[in-house]
Amino acid sequence: MPFKRLNLVVVLLTGGVLVATALHHSAISAQKTSPHSPQEALRDRPVDSHAVKVGILQSLSGTMAISEVPLENAEMLAINQINASGGVNGAKIIPVEEDGASDPAIFAQKATKLIEQDKVVTVFGGWTSASRKAMLPVFQKYDNLLWYPVQFEGNECSPNVMYSGAQPNQQALPAFAWAKQRGFKRFYLIGSDYVYPRTANLILKKHIEHDGLTLSGEEYVPLGGSDFSSAIAKIAQSKPDIIINTLNGDSNVSFFKQLAAAGVTPDKLPIMSFSIAEPEVKAMGPSLLAGSYASWNYFQSLSSANNTAFIKAFQAKYGADASVDDPMVHGYVDVYEWKAAVEKAKSFDPEKVRAAAVKLSLTPSPLGRVKFADNQSMVQTGYIGRLQPDGQFTIIWHSTGTINPQPYDPLNFPGKTCNLQKHGSPLV
Amino acid sequence: MSEAAFLLGQVFNGLSVASLFVLAALGLALSFGLMRVINMAHGEMLMLGGYLAYLTLRAIPGPVGIIAAMPIAFVGAGIVGALLEWTVIRRLSARPLDTLLATWGISLILQQAARNLFGAVGVQVVAPAWLNHTISVTAGPLAGLNLPAVRIFIMLIACVVLGGIALILTKTRLGLYVRAVHQDRPIAAAMGIDTPRIDCLVFALGAGIAGIAGVALALLGPVTPTVGQSYIVPAFLVVILGGLGSLTGAAVASLVVGMITAVAQIFVNVSVAQVLLLLFVILFIQVRPQGIIAIRSRALED
Numbered sequence: 001m002p003f004k005r006l007n008l009v010v011v012l013l014t015g016g017v018l019v020a021t022a023l024h025h026s027a028i029s030a031q032k033t034s035p036h037s038p039q040e041a042l043r044d045r046p047v048d049s050h051a052v053k054v055g056i057l058q059s060l061s062g063t064m065a066i067s068e069v070p071l072e073n074a075e076m077l078a079i080n081q082i083n084a085s086g087g088v089n090g091a092k093i094i095p096v097e098e099d100g101a102s103d104p105a106i107f108a109q110k111a112t113k114l115i116e117q118d119k120v121v122t123v124f125g126g127w128t129s130a131s132r133k134a135m136l137p138v139f140q141k142y143d144n145l146l147w148y149p150v151q152f153e154g155n156e157c158s159p160n161v162m163y164s165g166a167q168p169n170q171q172a173l174p175a176f177a178w179a180k181q182r183g184f185k186r187f188y189l190i191g192s193d194y195v196y197p198r199t200a201n202l203i204l205k206k207h208i209e210h211d212g213l214t215l216s217g218e219e220y221v222p223l224g225g226s227d228f229s230s231a232i233a234k235i236a237q238s239k240p241d242i243i244i245n246t247l248n249g250d251s252n253v254s255f256f257k258q259l260a261a262a263g264v265t266p267d268k269l270p271i272m273s274f275s276i277a278e279p280e281v282k283a284m285g286p287s288l289l290a291g292s293y294a295s296w297n298y299f300q301s302l303s304s305a306n307n308t309a310f311i312k313a314f315q316a317k318y319g320a321d322a323s324v325d326d327p328m329v330h331g332y333v334d335v336y337e338w339k340a341a342v343e344k345a346k347s348f349d350p351e352k353v354r355a356a357a358v359k360l361s362l363t364p365s366p367l368g369r370v371k372f373a374d375n376q377s378m379v380q381t382g383y384i385g386r387l388q389p390d391g392q393f394t395i396i397w398h399s400t401g402t403i404n405p406q407p408y409d410p411l412n413f414p415g416k417t418c419n420l421q422k423h424g425s426p427l428v
Numbered sequence: 429m430s431e432a433a434f435l436l437g438q439v440f441n442g443l444s445v446a447s448l449f450v451l452a453a454l455g456l457a458l459s460f461g462l463m464r465v466i467n468m469a470h471g472e473m474l475m476l477g478g479y480l481a482y483l484t485l486r487a488i489p490g491p492v493g494i495i496a497a498m499p500i501a502f503v504g505a506g507i508v509g510a511l512l513e514w515t516v517i518r519r520l521s522a523r524p525l526d527t528l529l530a531t532w533g534i535s536l537i538l539q540q541a542a543r544n545l546f547g548a549v550g551v552q553v554v555a556p557a558w559l560n561h562t563i564s565v566t567a568g569p570l571a572g573l574n575l576p577a578v579r580i581f582i583m584l585i586a587c588v589v590l591g592g593i594a595l596i597l598t599k600t601r602l603g604l605y606v607r608a609v610h611q612d613r614p615i616a617a618a619m620g621i622d623t624p625r626i627d628c629l630v631f632a633l634g635a636g637i638a639g640i641a642g643v644a645l646a647l648l649g650p651v652t653p654t655v656g657q658s659y660i661v662p663a664f665l666v667v668i669l670g671g672l673g674s675l676t677g678a679a680v681a682s683l684v685v686g687m688i689t690a691v692a693q694i695f696v697n698v699s700v701a702q703v704l705l706l707l708f709v710i711l712f713i714q715v716r717p718q719g720i721i722a723i724r725s726r727a728l729e730d
Contacts, residue, residue, distance in 0.1 A: 063548075065548065066548055066549055193698075193699045218697075219697050219698065220697050220698065220699055221697075221698045221699070222698065222699050222702065224654075224658060225658075225698060226645075226648070226649040226655075226658055227445060227448075227648075227689075227698075229441035229444055229445065229579070229690070230438060230441055230689075230690055230693035230694070230698070230701075231693075231698065233434060233437045233438060233441060234693075236437075236572065236574060237434045237572070250550055250649070250650050250652055253550060253552070253649055253650040254648060254649035254650065257555075257647075257648060257649060258576070258648060258649075260560075261555070261560070261562065261576035261577075261578045261579070261648075262562055262574050262576050263562035263564060263574055263576070283549040283550070284552070284650070285552050285554075287554075288552070
């Protein structure tokens, strides 16, 4: 039976490949920390009328921790500052921190735990769209309120979420408008293969087509992908004027490295990235990315008294060389917006708070002057920055005034609008 | 860029991907061929090579750093491989499933160790200036063809490593012993060959080659704690496709896998190309379960 044993071996090896694949994908969850975090002690602390509990739910472990830990720091900074200056409506804020562990299912679990057991009045958290989508039913079920600070693909609108991160018309479309203004006619879209790049590019493609410009190519690489040789060959062949890059994380390092090796530098072919901010630049090395563009609603280099004060306070607490970015500042501003809404509503009730939140007027913040629109997304300014060798962006363009958020792009979703009147109904 | 230049460019890219796969898979094929051990921690030897390249370049900046990194990564990963064989694998080698689980555990431990030592964010290895060139064809029918020096360099490494291994196996006494153990372990042992020592050496050699592969990877992307994970799956594919334990098979299979990936990507995007590759391998194994090169080894047959 010469091949019988061999077949067994083949089966074993194939099993090995499967396990390896699973391992690769579960590497994210492989390092979950124990749920018994030091914060657990807080849960048992008695809450009197002089204190109010809020949830902070970010990934403190797993792949997303690198982005979400600084975001949590920014949210905690706001809470500490507010507590130091007397709290909210005379009550001290008690933050209950939970670890989403870079796993959407855990985000949903922890959101339930925060609302049911800890009785938090609101939650600040989430990063990936997958984590938001997983938490959404929880917030709708308990009619609680989530403050979501990250730029996302739109196409969602729930009364139980305050979306402070950019809608597509506040990040992707301003970048497109800028590129058009610069005379770029041929666009190449490259992104990681998941919901955000796919949806953002769907919207961009409609606009490229609508404006009579050319889509020279479109490419998706699996998350974490590291070989771009073919993608770069296709880019070289299709001769775009600009690359719109929605790659995530480490893939960016491989992409920029291999572009440079192929002789394509940012001064020859402009690259506009949607997922690279100051901390990513610092981690990847500015020399690799210098000269490329980014579109955000905040850059660390924004000059305003509010921003300077924020950076100073953040660096005093988390290190003089700590860099800050768009989602962090949105997280920080969210806490202050919640405070203002509570004070306007004179109540911690999530329903009253969200009703009050959209009635606030434009307030100065590190982001510039912002407020929440009736659709519970943030009215804010769009900026384009060009990366300098020192790791900071020079702001080379900004939108004329603030941009009103549009969860549903009219070109892609004609006639679809936000309806937040009937609370609790799923309006996804 | 002309069609011909684009096609030729894709052939070049296929060779380049193949050279990475062959470096990643050779060690796996070696240890599997000799010991029938499925080493799930093989990817971490790649990672180790990458971090050793990073440390070497920090100690020796300048143009020769990357050359120095090769032997250092080879020896460093080789020592770790030998330790792994000596402490764990040899004690479990009679039970393949146990080695699979044990080496998986080791792989997790090594990843976490790298995370604690170097942080979850990757470190960067900057290619020296002499590797920063691109050979560009600017005129003629192949105008627009770009051949990055760094990829040519990696192909050269793959060729040198392949040649080196072939020489060791065919021309040296160690190679003779390895082939003897491969063909019939009990008889080789009866002839006085120290088979545990051969196992350890071969395992170390395989890990060392993975270390070199890690240096090559570091030139193209970031070195992260999970860098090995994205190459272990293609490496296993190459070993299965090539014929279990066959080195020639592994080399040929690397070429096949690299070319399929590159050619498929002319027509479809990267994600779909991976699906096509897996489909091809599954179908191929249905038709020819023994892989491209069937090795006649008594150890495999009984």
